[in-house]
Amino acid sequence: MQIVANIIFLSTFYVSFAVGLALVFGVMRTINFAHGEFYMFGGYALWLLINAFTGILPPGATFIVALIVAAGVVGVMGILVQLSIFHRLREQPFSIFMATLGLSYVLQVAVVKAIGPMGQSVPAPFPGFILFEGMVLPIQRLVVFGFTVVMMGGLYLFLMHTDLGRAVRATAQNRTGAMLQGISMNHIALTTMFVGSALAAISGVLMGSVLIISPFMGGEALWRAFIIIIVGGIGSLSGAVVAAFLFGIIDTLMTTFGAGKFAPMVDAIIMLLVLSFLPSGLLGARE
Amino acid sequence: MRNTRGIPRLALSAVAGAAALGMAVTATTETASAQETLQVGAIQPQAGDCGQWGIPITRGMQIWADQLNAEGGLLAGDGKRYMIEIKAYDNVCYIPGEELKAGRRAILDDGIKFMLQTFTPGSRQAIAQMTTDHHVLTTSYGAGYLSKDHPYLIGGITGSPAAYMLVASRALTANPDVKRVAIITADASYGLAAKAYFEAGVAAHPDQAEIVYNESYSPDATKDMLGLLTPLMASEPDMICQLGFVPAQLAIMVETVEQLGFKGVYCAEGFTMPIILKRVPAEVLAGRMYFGYAFEASEASFSPKGHELYTTYVEQFGEDQWSPYTPIGYAAIGTIEAGIRMSPSIDSEVVMKTLLGAEVVDHPIFGPSRWGGEEIYGANNHLLTPLPIYNLGADGNLVLDHLLDHAAWWEQHMAVALPVLEAGGQVFR
Amino acid sequence: MMLETQELTVKYDLISALSEVSISAEERTITTIVGSNGAGKTTLLKTISGLIRPESGEIRFLGERIDAASPTAIVRMGISHVPEGRELFPRISVYDNLMVGAYLRKDRKAIRRDLDRIYQHFPILKDRRRQLARDLSGGEQQMLAFGRALMSDPKLLLLDEPSIGLAPVIEQRIMETLRVLTVDENVGVVLVEQNAALALSVASHGYVLEQGSLVLQGPANELIKDDNVRAAYLGL
Numbered sequence: 001m002q003i004v005a006n007i008i009f010l011s012t013f014y015v016s017f018a019v020g021l022a023l024v025f026g027v028m029r030t031i032n033f034a035h036g037e038f039y040m041f042g043g044y045a046l047w048l049l050i051n052a053f054t055g056i057l058p059p060g061a062t063f064i065v066a067l068i069v070a071a072g073v074v075g076v077m078g079i080l081v082q083l084s085i086f087h088r089l090r091e092q093p094f095s096i097f098m099a100t101l102g103l104s105y106v107l108q109v110a111v112v113k114a115i116g117p118m119g120q121s122v123p124a125p126f127p128g129f130i131l132f133e134g135m136v137l138p139i140q141r142l143v144v145f146g147f148t149v150v151m152m153g154g155l156y157l158f159l160m161h162t163d164l165g166r167a168v169r170a171t172a173q174n175r176t177g178a179m180l181q182g183i184s185m186n187h188i189a190l191t192t193m194f195v196g197s198a199l200a201a202i203s204g205v206l207m208g209s210v211l212i213i214s215p216f217m218g219g220e221a222l223w224r225a226f227i228i229i230i231v232g233g234i235g236s237l238s239g240a241v242v243a244a245f246l247f248g249i250i251d252t253l254m255t256t257f258g259a260g261k262f263a264p265m266v267d268a269i270i271m272l273l274v275l276s277f278l279p280s281g282l283l284g285a286r287e
Numbered sequence: 288m289r290n291t292r293g294i295p296r297l298a299l300s301a302v303a304g305a306a307a308l309g310m311a312v313t314a315t316t317e318t319a320s321a322q323e324t325l326q327v328g329a330i331q332p333q334a335g336d337c338g339q340w341g342i343p344i345t346r347g348m349q350i351w352a353d354q355l356n357a358e359g360g361l362l363a364g365d366g367k368r369y370m371i372e373i374k375a376y377d378n379v380c381y382i383p384g385e386e387l388k389a390g391r392r393a394i395l396d397d398g399i400k401f402m403l404q405t406f407t408p409g410s411r412q413a414i415a416q417m418t419t420d421h422h423v424l425t426t427s428y429g430a431g432y433l434s435k436d437h438p439y440l441i442g443g444i445t446g447s448p449a450a451y452m453l454v455a456s457r458a459l460t461a462n463p464d465v466k467r468v469a470i471i472t473a474d475a476s477y478g479l480a481a482k483a484y485f486e487a488g489v490a491a492h493p494d495q496a497e498i499v500y501n502e503s504y505s506p507d508a509t510k511d512m513l514g515l516l517t518p519l520m521a522s523e524p525d526m527i528c529q530l531g532f533v534p535a536q537l538a539i540m541v542e543t544v545e546q547l548g549f550k551g552v553y554c555a556e557g558f559t560m561p562i563i564l565k566r567v568p569a570e571v572l573a574g575r576m577y578f579g580y581a582f583e584a585s586e587a588s589f590s591p592k593g594h595e596l597y598t599t600y601v602e603q604f605g606e607d608q609w610s611p612y613t614p615i616g617y618a619a620i621g622t623i624e625a626g627i628r629m630s631p632s633i634d635s636e637v638v639m640k641t642l643l644g645a646e647v648v649d650h651p652i653f654g655p656s657r658w659g660g661e662e663i664y665g666a667n668n669h670l671l672t673p674l675p676i677y678n679l680g681a682d683g684n685l686v687l688d689h690l691l692d693h694a695a696w697w698e699q700h701m702a703v704a705l706p707v708l709e710a711g712g713q714v715f716r
Numbered sequence: 717m718m719l720e721t722q723e724l725t726v727k728y729d730l731i732s733a734l735s736e737v738s739i740s741a742e743e744r745t746i747t748t749i750v751g752s753n754g755a756g757k758t759t760l761l762k763t764i765s766g767l768i769r770p771e772s773g774e775i776r777f778l779g780e781r782i783d784a785a786s787p788t789a790i791v792r793m794g795i796s797h798v799p800e801g802r803e804l805f806p807r808i809s810v811y812d813n814l815m816v817g818a819y820l821r822k823d824r825k826a827i828r829r830d831l832d833r834i835y836q837h838f839p840i841l842k843d844r845r846r847q848l849a850r851d852l853s854g855g856e857q858q859m860l861a862f863g864r865a866l867m868s869d870p871k872l873l874l875l876d877e878p879s880i881g882l883a884p885v886i887e888q889r890i891m892e893t894l895r896v897l898t899v900d901e902n903v904g905v906v907l908v909e910q911n912a913a914l915a916l917s918v919a920s921h922g923y924v925l926e927q928g929s930l931v932l933q934g935p936a937n938e939l940i941k942d943d944n945v946r947a948a949y950l951g952l
Contacts, residue, residue: 006514013511108334116608117338119535123565129546136547141513163819170805170816177803180765182791182820182868211511212535216336255514261474261505 003256005135008145011248016148016206018225018232018240019155020199026172026235027192030093033100034081035225036218037107038074038197042204043213044111045070050122063125063209067147070201078197082189104219111215119214144206151202152241158195159237168192172235227267231274233284242282246270325361325369325633327352327623328393328402329616330376330386330410337380339533343610344428345375347617348403350599355624364630364641374399381405381477383413390414394421400635401623403616406431406447408715409476415440422635424642426623428581428615431480432715433664439639442660442669443619444653445693448480448713450556450580450674452704453691455488455528457676458554458577459496461688462526465552469500469524471515473531478503481530483711485554487704488528499524504531512536512543520544525551534559534610542566556580557611560685569683577688579676581618582652583611586685589675593617593652621651622670643668659694662705665716671697717776718743718904719764719795719872724773724783726756726763726928733759734928736773739906741872742921744898746905748936750912750949751925757908758800760925761874764906765797766790777872792820796870800877802861806850810841813849813860817867827867833901834863837893855886862893872904873897879911887911891918912949916940924949 021035046066053062085103089095124140131137159165171178171188179185204217211217228247232239247267254263274281329348332341352371355361360368374397376389386404393399394417402418404410406429415437418425424439429446445453459465470485472478482503489496500522504515519527527549532540537558545567554577563572582589584597596617601609626642627633642648647655653672660669671693678688697704708714719741726734734756741747749757762768764775766787775783782790796817805813814834818827835842838859844852849860858878865873878894879887895918898905909915916922916936924932924945932939939945 002517006511006517010511010514112334112338112342116604117334117342118608118610119336119339119533120607121535121538121562121566124542136513138513138543138546163815166808166812166816167819169808169812173805173807174803176767176799177805178816179767179787180791180797180799180803181816181864182788183816184786184788210539212533212539214336214339214533214535216334216338220336252514255504256518258502258518260515261503264505 001133001135003252005137006256007245007248007252009141010252011245012141012145012148013207013211014224014228014244014248015241016144016151016203017200017221018228018244019152019237020196020203021222021225022229022232022235022237022240023155023199024192024196025229026237027168027196028086028189030086030096031100032081032086032193032196033097033104033222034107035196035200036220036222037104037111038077038200038218039204039207039221040107040111040213040215040218041074041077042066042070042201042206043208043211043217044115044120044204045073045201046205046208047120047122047213050125059123059125063143063205066205067202070205071198074201074204075194075198078193078195079190081197082193086189086193087186108215108219115215117215119212119217121212122209125209138210140209144210147202147206151199151206155195155199155237164191224267227271229281231271231281233281236281236283239281239283246282323367323369324372325401325627326372326374326397326399327620328374328376328397328399330378330389330393330402330404330414331616332380333375333377335380336533339610340612341378343608343613344403344616345373346600346604347596347613347615348620349373350596350603350613351617351620351624353599354595361624361627363627363633365632367633369627369633378405378410381407381410381475383407383409383476386410387413387417390417394418394423399423401425401627401638403427403443403620403623405477406442406480407477408432408480408713411440422639424623424626424635424639426619428619430660430664430669433660433666433668434715435664435666438643438666438668439635440668441622441639441642443622444581444615444650444670444672445674446581446615446619447477447556448484449669449693451481451484451528451530451554452488452491453674453693453696454554454556454577454579454676455485455526456491456696456700457579457689457691458526458552459489459492461577462552463495465526466496467499467522467524468496468526468528469519469522470498470502470528471500471519471531472503472529474503474505475531478531479711480713481556483708483713485528485530486711487707490703490707491700493703496526512539516540516543516547520547520549524549526554527551528554530556535562538563538566541572545571551575552577554578557583558679559609559611560585560679560683561607561609564683569679570681573679573681573683576679577676578611578678579674579691580611581615582675583677583685584614584617585609586677586687589687589690590652618650618652618672622648625650657694659697662697662701663708663714663716717741718778719906720774720776721760721764722774722776724760724763724775725771726759726768727771732928734763734770737925737928737930738773739923739930739933741904741906743871743904744902745921746894746898746907746919748907748909748915748919748922749925750909750915750922750945752949753910754927755925756928757925758876759928761797761799761876761906761908764790764874765795788820791868794869794871795874796865796868796872797874798861798865798876798878800880802857804849804857804860804864807848809846810849810852810860811845813864814841814845814867817864818869821867821869826869830867830869834866837897837900838863854882855890858882858886858890859893862897866897866901866903870903872906875905875907877909878907879909879914887914894918912945913940916945 049066129138228243232243379385402425406427411432418439426443430442472482552575587594626638630638630641656672658667659671674691680686723736919936922936922939
């Protein structure tokens with residue numbers, strides 16, 4: 001039964017990180033390599049605030065403050081990336097790719113210089129665990145799961161039930177069509193980068209409370225997220241969620257049955273098979 | 288117009304990124320030019336996740352150099368003082384091919400004659416011939432790979448991977464009720480070495496313990512401890528030996544297996560106690576955390592000189608940047624320091640011959656130690672320094688549990704340990 | 717005049733796509749621009765709606781210069797463009813496609829009213845409002861493209877090849893609907909068509925574009941009788 005809990009927890013991680021990248025990729029049609037570092041900033045925001053507020057605020061409250069602060073600050077960073085890189089290099093996806101890759105290195109090194117290379121971890125803001133039906137359910141992981149559900153719910157409401165969200169979806173599907181309805185591409189790009197970057201930071205705070213926080217945590221998460229959004233179907237948020245659960249199941253089962261070291265290889269093979277036989281991904285657009 | 292404006296901007300950002308990375312990679316010291324300067328190379332990961340090992344190791348060497356330079360330089364056997372300059376070379380993540388590239392930069396480009404590298408057998412083999420051809424005395428925090436054909440490659444201290452065997456054995460001796468051992472190691476060259484040595488340490492206690500779990504994990508894929516440790520805990524171990532997790536991961540491992548109901552003892556090369564104790568209270572873990580690698584500088588009683596390394600490091604980088612890996616580079620380079628002090632000349636060939644020819648080497652941290660390694664490596668180029676093994680005290684402080692005589696242990700258990708090492712591919716005779 | 721272009725010139729990489737094109741269109745009438753493939757018809761519409769910037773010349777709408785305005789500003793002023801290939805949003809619902817058309821409008825009641833009117837004109841859209849746009853037939857998609865354009869409450873509709881790829885019966889229905897809309901919704905229409913016979917049969921004024929230049933213009937019922945037009949575009 002523990003396997004079921006582990007699958008849910010791992011998939012939660014994959015979902016919370018991949019969904020922001022899928023949104024940005026879907027709308028902007030290019031990769032923001034610094035997305036992983038935005039996630040890392042979320043982790044460090046939690047670490048810094050927990051250290052700063054120890055004895056002042058209960059850790060659980062600090063955790064919630066960190067979610068809000070990180071989302072706001074990193075969301076604004078997303079806007080700055082849009083203004084300084086994406087907008088100026090628009091129509092040149094390869095240049096954007098290289099420029100954000102450079103930015104990603106700069107941000108990593110900046111954190112190494114400012115804080116240090118050693119990975120950090122914070123004690124669980126909501127400590128303890130529940131034993132249920134033979135499963136060990138750490139409370140912090142349940143909290144992370146809950147917040148991920150809330151985050152996904154918020155994103156769903158924004159995209160499906162607001163005019164701006166509808167415009168974001170329309171732009172992702174057809175830029176020319178969207179421009180002809182009077183939708184400003186700049187406005188949508190700024191919105192998307194704010195929301196996508198804030199999602200990365202929220203994921204960083206959530207995961208920082210259960211995984212290690214290091215200057216290099218973003219890079220690894222990013223590669224995993226690439227595989228997830230490619231398998232899920234580029235531009236498809238529901239595809240990203242489905243793929244996150246698929247890999248959550250595969251990776252957990254492989255680890256459980258002693259084949260964990262083959263998991264990256266198997267994941268890559270699945271990606272190649274999907275690219276060969278379903279080039280648009282599991283739930284991607286056929287365009 | 289927009290296109291042509293965009294390209295330099297892109298180039299600029301890429302260059303800025305590369306430059307910033309480069310700055311992090313080569314840490315060099317400015318030294319006074321009054322005396323002669325001796326350049327000492329350090330091949331270690333300088334970025335990425337493995338930088339969590341490589342950077343503290345390099346910093347430990349830098350503090351070693353700073354301490355000697357503050358005394359006016361290292362007093363060599365030729366009666367002169369030499370200022371020390373540390374030059375760091377990135378081997379990415381202990382990848383043999385990168386070790387070779389880094390070795391070429393150090394040896395061929397910069398003319399380095401004294402050097403520290405990782406113990407990982409693959410990485411040692413990668414530059415063994417080059418160190419021989421160019422007379423580069425190369426130490427490491429452990430042996431890993433040595434050969435009579437490559438006398439410039441030395442095992443500076445007991446270190447890795449021998450310490451894994453000794454720590455596992457000590458934990459079993461101290462806890463006679465431990466019967467079931469779980470071994471979990473990284474699926475990389477250093478992890479495979481650790482796996483064999485943990486097995487050899489358990490094999491030295493055939494009537495007491497058996498191995499019930501023995502798996503490698505992929506360091507790239509292992510983000511979620513709960514998934515990784517669930518099958519380990521299903522084997523119901525009462526001792527867990529681990530190698531390959533970075534310090535914060537190890538802390539999460541301890542927390543996770545405690546939640547999963549683990550009550551036994553831990554063995555590892557090092558624990559970063561402050562981050563573990565944030566997660567699990569000291570009174571729960573006291574007496575259950577066996578570790579030893581070189582020495583733990585934050586514990587003052589073993590070596591007052593070594594403890595200075597800790598205080599200096601914490602002053603420079605902060606307490607939460609302290610790493611149990613800082614002392615290992617410091618200790619391993621100490622063997623070269625001992626050689627230079629003994630040798631009538633600082634020519635690397637003379638230093639090598641003096642050092643290996645000495646019956647007893649007076650190591651600056653461990654004191655008098657003898658050479659060994661013949662049975663494993665076919666060459667007695669491994670300095671068998673005594674291994675301090677630590678544990679956690681009830682008050683949350685580290686305590687020196689035991690000072691293990693490596694040479695004597697080997698004498699006693701070689702007959703059972705050697706075949707296990709051989710089966711694990713760790714014998715290079 | 718509702719819309720006027722004056723000596724409009726557009727270049728793609730130094731090659732002229734339009735040279736000195738001057739047209740005008742009036743309210744409540746259909747003005748058509750016919751010409752063969754590559755004559756510059758689509759370029760002209762894209763330039764009017766701000767997707768392409770002209771090299772020289774002017775565009776005026778209701779007396780104001782719009783040749784430097786953004787697509788957003790142009791939609792806000794009351795020009796709505798139904799592009800070639802319709803450019804629908806394939807994976808969102810019919811309802812959402814229509815609502816995106818009203819993106820710049822704030823008055824919820826008026827939007828609701830316009831939505832109801834569009835459902836009256838095109839009852840099939842109401843029936844299928846929850847389906848994804850990509851699941852509609854070609855004719856239904858064209859109706860959706862009309863509907864979406866009307867949701868911005870336009871004064872002028874630019875239509876690019878609305879009949880392309882549709883069966884002749886549907887073509888006729890589309891043109892009929894267009895005529896009705898012009899009167900009912902009080903909009904001006906600029907209709908670009910390769911099917912000159914069809915276009916000239918519903919339009920009141922027409923222009924003939926060849927290789928980026930205007931070669932002929934006049935009332936539609938005269939153009940349809942012109943020998944050159946009949947030979948070149950009507951296949952007679």
